[in-house]
Amino acid sequence: MGSMSTKAKVIVLIVAVVVIMVGTIIGYRKIGGIFNPKKAEPEITTTIVSRQLQTMQDLTTAKENDYGFEEFSEGNIAHVNKKKFTMFYSYEIRAGVDLAKAEIKVHDDTRTISITLPKATLQSVSVDPDSLRFFDTESSLFNSI
Known part of the structure; x- marks a missing residue:
C-alpha cells in the first residue's frame, strides 16, 4: 500500500x-x-481624407523654366512716330491639380480608399523681372521708349 x-x-x-x-x-x-x-484602429472617413487633402491645396505635377523673345512695334513713320524693341525674358510655368476637387471614396469592406484627381490645370506663370533685357530699341521724336 x-x-x-x-x-x-x-x-x-x-x-x-x-x-x-x-x-x-x-x-x-x-x-x-x-x-x-x-x-x-483609427476610423477613416471621407471627411477626414478630404480635410487632409484640402490642407495641402494645390499639387504641382509639372514645372517648366523657359525663355522667350517678344518684338514690339508701334507707329509707321521712321524717326517721327515709330517705336520698336525686342524683349528677352525668362519665366516659370507650373501645372497641377486642385486637391480640394478630388473625389474620395472609402471602401470599408475592402479597407481601401479611392481618390480620383481632377484634370491638371495651369496654376501659375511668373516672369523673372531680373531677366528682362531689351534689344534693337528704336525711338522717335513723338514716340519715345
Whole structure:
C-alpha cells in the first residue's frame, strides 16, 4: 500500500505542476494585455481624407523654366512716330491639380480608399523681372521708349 500512496503523490504532484504552469501562462497573458493594450484602429472617413487633402491645396505635377523673345512695334513713320524693341525674358510655368476637387471614396469592406484627381490645370506663370533685357530699341521724336 505504501507504493500506491507514492504513485498517487506523484500523480498529484504532476497534475499540480501542470495546473501551475497553465495558470502562469494565462496570468502572464492577462498581465501583458493590461500593460500593452491593443490599440483601436483609427476610423477613416471621407471627411477626414478630404480635410487632409484640402490642407495641402494645390499639387504641382509639372514645372517648366523657359525663355522667350517678344518684338514690339508701334507707329509707321521712321524717326517721327515709330517705336520698336525686342524683349528677352525668362519665366516659370507650373501645372497641377486642385486637391480640394478630388473625389474620395472609402471602401470599408475592402479597407481601401479611392481618390480620383481632377484634370491638371495651369496654376501659375511668373516672369523673372531680373531677366528682362531689351534689344534693337528704336525711338522717335513723338514716340519715345
